[in-house]
Amino acid sequence: MGLEPIHAGEKVDAERLTILDLRGTYNATLTAVTTNPNLGADGVAIGKWHLSGRFCSGYARFLFSGSGLSAGSGVYLIDVPFEPDLNFHDTSTTGGDAEPIAFGRIRDNSAGANSQQVTGQLRGIVGQEKKFSLVQHGSNTTITHASPFTWAESDRIAMAFGYVIHPDEIDTILAGL
Amino acid sequence: MSHDEFEHNELAPAARFRRLDHTEFYAPELSSLDSGPCNIGDDGRIVGRFHRRGHMIRGMVVCHLAGTGIDVGSGRLRLSTPIDRDDDFVAGTGIGGGGDMMAFGRLRQSSSGGANSQMITGHFDLLSNGGINKFWMMVNGTNSAINATNPFTLGNNTRIAVKFWYIASTDGLVKASP
Numbered sequence: 001m002g003l004e005p006i007h008a009g010e011k012v013d014a015e016r017l018t019i020l021d022l023r024g025t026y027n028a029t030l031t032a033v034t035t036n037p038n039l040g041a042d043g044v045a046i047g048k049w050h051l052s053g054r055f056c057s058g059y060a061r062f063l064f065s066g067s068g069l070s071a072g073s074g075v076y077l078i079d080v081p082f083e084p085d086l087n088f089h090d091t092s093t094t095g096g097d098a099e100p101i102a103f104g105r106i107r108d109n110s111a112g113a114n115s116q117q118v119t120g121q122l123r124g125i126v127g128q129e130k131k132f133s134l135v136q137h138g139s140n141t142t143i144t145h146a147s148p149f150t151w152a153e154s155d156r157i158a159m160a161f162g163y164v165i166h167p168d169e170i171d172t173i174l175a176g177l
Numbered sequence: 178m179s180h181d182e183f184e185h186n187e188l189a190p191a192a193r194f195r196r197l198d199h200t201e202f203y204a205p206e207l208s209s210l211d212s213g214p215c216n217i218g219d220d221g222r223i224v225g226r227f228h229r230r231g232h233m234i235r236g237m238v239v240c241h242l243a244g245t246g247i248d249v250g251s252g253r254l255r256l257s258t259p260i261d262r263d264d265d266f267v268a269g270t271g272i273g274g275g276g277d278m279m280a281f282g283r284l285r286q287s288s289s290g291g292a293n294s295q296m297i298t299g300h301f302d303l304l305s306n307g308g309i310n311k312f313w314m315m316v317n318g319t320n321s322a323i324n325a326t327n328p329f330t331l332g333n334n335t336r337i338a339v340k341f342w343y344i345a346s347t348d349g350l351v352k353a354s355p
Binding site: 013014015018021023044050052057059061063103104105107108109112113114115117137156158160162 | 186230232268274277278279296298300315320
């Protein structure tokens with residue numbers, strides 16, 4: 001259904017107005033293509049979103065900390081709260097080949113010279129529809145468990161994203177109001 | 178899940194709909210953590226604009242240091258936002274970097290061929306540092322904040338240009354437009 005235009009004189013359900021300014025949290029996850037990282041016993045994963053009709057803005061941030069921490073293996077992926085409209089957004093697994101839907105920063109806590117701004121782009125492949133990878137500054141490489149540094153204690157990722165959600169997601173969200 | 182939800186059959190005042198799509202200018206302040214408000218110079222310019230979509234604030238600041246009297250104090254530099262943030266939703270941080278990234282932009286060095294010009298990110302400061310409506314900026318390739326001498330000595334014709342986005346608090350919205 002998505003959100004059809006509101007017409008003059010139309011009686012509009014409250015949900016259609018509420019969805020123009022709606023926010024919440026979500027279970028943001030950091031995964032990797034081969035083996036998922038473990039953020040550690042004191043690790044942090046926080047996801048938040050705001051919805052303005054079909055435009056979703058939000059934040060996702062992660063901290064590696066504590067026992068059990070491991071960097072995993074492969075390209076790092078972060079998920080968004082609602083399925084993107086992949087007819088609207090470019091997607092690619094090649095760094096810098098699609099429009100960025102996220103901007104942010106990675107922090108190497110032990111070597112600040114490796115800390116840098118990154119962009120996020122949607123993967124657009126089966127099984128990774130809600131995930132974006134991170135592209136490095138000054139490079140065409142995506143962030144992995146070992147690039148641009150090996151993830152370790154107190155390293156962080158902080159991203160802000162903005163994208164258009166799939167129209168079918170609106171019905172699911174409205175049903176939950 | 179959210180605040181200010183519309184209710185069935187509610188007779189909502191026009192102001193609630195206006196708040197769903199509203200643009201405005203504001204007067205940002207550049208301040209330093211240790212010295213307070215900065216002097217951007219007698220030819221300096223600082224302009225802020227923002228759009229409101231309910232609680233979502235998206236805006237931009239351009240700050241140009243110019244002329245005589247430039248003084249950016251000591252400690253990390255901060256720019257102010259037009260409306261207080263919802264500190265339950267958008268986390269602030271000190272130099273440790275544990276908060277949300279809410280601004281992205283560019284720092285321009287007008288001397289030295291711009292060798293130190295770079296992209297920067299912005300993060301709300303701690304509440305104890307007035308961070309309810311102030312964000313500081315991170316230098317690329319470091320874990321440090323922009324200040325009077327980092328990544329270069331800020332002076333005549335230095336420019337900061339950023340876009341920001343965050344969730345405002347309901348109290349902040351009411352304070353801004355009662």
